Amino acid sequence: GAGVSQSPRYKVAKRGQDVALRCDPISGHVSLFWYQQALGQGPEFLTYFQNEAQLDKSGLPSDRFFAERPEGSVSTLKIQRTQQEDSAVYLCASSPEYEKLFFGSGTQLSVL
Amino acid sequence: GESVGLHLPTLSVQEGDNSIINCAYSNSASDYFIWYKQESGKGPQFIIDIRSNMDKRQGQRVTVLLNKTVKHLSLQIAATQPGDSAVYFCAEDRSAGGFKTIFGAGTRLFVKA
Numbered sequence: 709g710a711g712v713s714q715s716p717r718y719k720v721a722k723r724g725q726d727v728a729l730r731c732d733p734i735s736g737h738v739s740l741f742w743y744q745q746a747l748g749q750g751p752e753f754l755t756y757f758q759n760e761a762q763l764d765k766s767g768l769p770s771d772r773f774f775a776e777r778p779e780g781s782v783s784t785l786k787i788q789r790t791q792q793e794d795s796a797v798y799l800c801a802s803s804p805e806y807e808k809l810f811f812g813s814g815t816q817l818s819v820l
Numbered sequence: 821g822e823s824v825g826l827h828l829p830t831l832s833v834q835e836g837d838n839s840i841i842n843c844a845y846s847n848s849a850s851d852y853f854i855w856y857k858q859e860s861g862k863g864p865q866f867i868i869d870i871r872s873n874m875d876k877r878q879g880q881r882v883t884v885l886l887n888k889t890v891k892h893l894s895l896q897i898a899a900t901q902p903g904d905s906a907v908y909f910c911a912e913d914r915s916a917g918g919f920k921t922i923f924g925a926g927t928r929l930f931v932k933a
Binding site for chain 1 (some may be wrong): 852854856859861862863864865866869899909919920921922923924925
């Protein structure tokens, strides 16, 4: 596709449930990022991949959060044992080099 | 994190007027700055960028000004249109030490017809 694609668009989970969020970056983009955006706030950095290597995961809030990009293309953000405070929009972005980010529309996660 | 508060600063302008959105960045080591526009239900969209060796850059109807002395960025939108209504974020990055774009607090722009 022409842009970054994220699925699902919306996800409702019961507290304690595991969820997996998918990101399809723009073809050929080396860099991939995950951000978390709470209502009314700016995106907060979670993690960064260059190809399949996860170079920075300093923003992941706890060990319940795990991200992977095994073949250097599609990425999955997994959240185990979801909590209410995990409710947010999860944004994925890709970039060809060290420059501007191209964002998907995000996955809105609601934990009940 | 870098984001602050639940209540975004708001700027309301008349259609056709010029808009100026300001941003203070936090890291003196940042050398790349970007403005993003975010419409409801969408991800942020790139508007314009500037590197630290410049103090001004112009695009189509937009201009970014960088003042490194006081760590301040501004985005100027000429002849503001209803389609410019959105939340605007400034972001900073460092080319050394990894790639980690950090977003500032957003500003909500309302354009009155």
